[in-house]
Amino acid sequence: MVDGKLTRSTILGLIVLACSACGAEPSEPRARQPEGWDEEIAPARAVDLDPEPNVLRVELEAKLAEVEWLPGTKTEAWTYDGTVPGPLLRAQVGDRVIVDFTNNLPDPTTIHWHGLRIPAAMDGAPGHSQPAIQPGATFTYDFVVPDAGTFWYHPHVASAAQVGDGLYAPLIVDDPAEPAAFGDEVVLVLSDVALAPDGRLEPPDASGDLATVFGREGNVLLVNGKVRPTLRARPGLPLRLRVVNAAKSRYYQLTLPGHGFTRIGGDGGLLSEPIGEPLPVVIPGERADLVLVPQGRDGELLTVWWHAYDRGFGSTFNRPDEPLFDIRLEGEPAPTPALPELTRTIEPLDGAGATLVDIKLTLDSGTPLALGINGQPSWESEPVQARVGETQLWTVSNTMDWAHPFHLHGFFFQVLDRVPLEWKDTVDVPVNGTVRLLARYDDRPGMWMFHCHILDHADAGMMGMLQVGPGTGQAGHTEH
Numbered sequence: 324m325v326d327g328k329l330t331r332s333t334i335l336g337l338i339v340l341a342c343s344a345c346g347a348e349p350s351e352p353r354a355r356q357p358e359g360w361d362e363e364i365a366p367a368r369a370v371d372l373d374p375e376p377n378v379l380r381v382e383l384e385a386k387l388a389e390v391e392w393l394p395g396t397k398t399e400a401w402t403y404d405g406t407v408p409g410p411l412l413r414a415q416v417g418d419r420v421i422v423d424f425t426n427n428l429p430d431p432t433t434i435h436w437h438g439l440r441i442p443a444a445m446d447g448a449p450g451h452s453q454p455a456i457q458p459g460a461t462f463t464y465d466f467v468v469p470d471a472g473t474f475w476y477h478p479h480v481a482s483a484a485q486v487g488d489g490l491y492a493p494l495i496v497d498d499p500a501e502p503a504a505f506g507d508e509v510v511l512v513l514s515d516v517a518l519a520p521d522g523r524l525e526p527p528d529a530s531g532d533l534a535t536v537f538g539r540e541g542n543v544l545l546v547n548g549k550v551r552p553t554l555r556a557r558p559g560l561p562l563r564l565r566v567v568n569a570a571k572s573r574y575y576q577l578t579l580p581g582h583g584f585t586r587i588g589g590d591g592g593l594l595s596e597p598i599g600e601p602l603p604v605v606i607p608g609e610r611a612d613l614v615l616v617p618q619g620r621d622g623e624l625l626t627v628w629w630h631a632y633d634r635g636f637g638s639t640f641n642r643p644d645e646p647l648f649d650i651r652l653e654g655e656p657a658p659t660p661a662l663p664e665l666t667r668t669i670e671p672l673d674g675a676g677a678t679l680v681d682i683k684l685t686l687d688s689g690t691p692l693a694l695g696i697n698g699q700p701s702w703e704s705e706p707v708q709a710r711v712g713e714t715q716l717w718t719v720s721n722t723m724d725w726a727h728p729f730h731l732h733g734f735f736f737q738v739l740d741r742v743p744l745e746w747k748d749t750v751d752v753p754v755n756g757t758v759r760l761l762a763r764y765d766d767r768p769g770m771w772m773f774h775c776h777i778l779d780h781a782d783a784g785m786m787g788m789l790q791v792g793p794g795t796g797q798a799g800h801t802e803h
């Protein structure tokens with residue numbers, strides 16, 4: 324205001340101020356979750372040691388630690404910072420993440436940042452991006468997180484054993500531009516552990532080759548490292564469940580009697596449209612961003628169950644549903660707000676002129692047993708060649724009696740013939756099935772792994788390398 328005169332923009336400003344102060348209508352305060360509603364279930368969160376707003380710096384230690392999974396019985400688990408799962412890392416798109424990591428395990432290890440499009444040198448692929456970090460040694464991971472979404476981190480040395488014994492943790496990248504109001508958020512890391520009755524971890528090679536070919540599943544199901552934890556929730560209020568499957572072999576199919584789920588996102592962040600999923604399936608390595616509206620009376624207990632998913636021979640036989648976690652309803656049903664619109668556009672990659680690559684997931688049942696890709700176990704295979712800027716169309720086919728969760732490091736791909744289109748890094752290749760994936764390699768040359776995320780399979784050879792060389796890809800292709 325100058326000289327007491329109201330300019331047009333000042334008047335507009337005053338109107339806006341007045342309206343936001345009084346509220347559009349005299350409504351009741353928004354219904355909320357009960358006090359401490361997620362305390363029992365929420366994972367531990369890392370402390371940011373850097374005061375800069377766009378830097379997340381954490382210290383992380385891998386070590387053996389005692390946890391209590393069977394009531395009254397201690398288990399010595401493999402942990403990040405003493406907890407299973409390890410601490411949640413949470414950053415915003417474009418933030419720099421620095422992890423000062425110390426390996427205090429008895430064995431070498433690395434950390435792989437599953438789903439993050441970061442430089443190869445930070446990818447945690449032992450022997451390719453870095454030597455394995457020896458016991459007592461340190462390594463600093465330092466990268467910028469380019470994409471919003473639900474991710475996770477885990478070791479890449481003797482993965483079936485190290486992940487199976489407790490080394491995994493969630494990582495979430497927020498985008499302040501995304502609509503925030505999908506629901507009250509809960510991060511759910513699903514896993515299982517194989518425990519003997521005395522609480523000790525079963526040896527990772529228990530039951531030999533047959534178990535390797537099936538893919539070992541644990542006998543105790545954990546949600547954020549707890550057996551059947553409870554979430555307290557107001558009926559009618561949407562919950563946003565950010566689910567990570569960190570189990571080394573187990574597929575999760577979720578069911579909540581009388582309810583359905585709405586999937587709004589997956590591996591590579593939000594979808595462009597929501598999909599109703601009565602029984603969402605989350606395969607090993609994969610993530611799902613689900614909205615659930617719990618319905619019922621005050622005091623009612625709802626249970627979310629694991630329901631066997633047919634991932635091949637013997638995987639559903641004699642497998643009753645098992646409880647994962649409970650939702651205790653508290654309070655009178657609240658009105659359910661409409662799901663915010665998903666405003667993301669996902670452009671289909673142009674597959675014209677893409678290089679064709681054939682990937683067959685194979686079993687050589689000789690001695691020693693070897694799984695492989697195109698008949699070669701990982702230790703004998705030659706890398707798939709590519710160049711920065713190139714687009715490739717991979718046809719991944721399965722010749723085994725078990726399905727395989729196929730994962731590519733470092734790049735997202737699009738699965739052809741699926742709607743809605745989404746960015747993924749882990750996809751199911753069903754028994755006798757084929758999936759076609761389109762990927763374009765942005766400017767991060769290096770050696771990248773791809774493998775089955777049934778970690779027994781990966782360790783037994785079902786893994787290959789993609790070598791992205793510098794260079795110019797085909798004309799007309801721009802980076803995404």
Ligand code: C2O
Pocket residue numbers: 435437477479608730732772774776
């Ligand atoms: Cu979670 Cu090599 O992967």
Ligand code: CU
Pocket residue numbers: 726727728775776777780781785
């Ligand atoms: Cu597999």
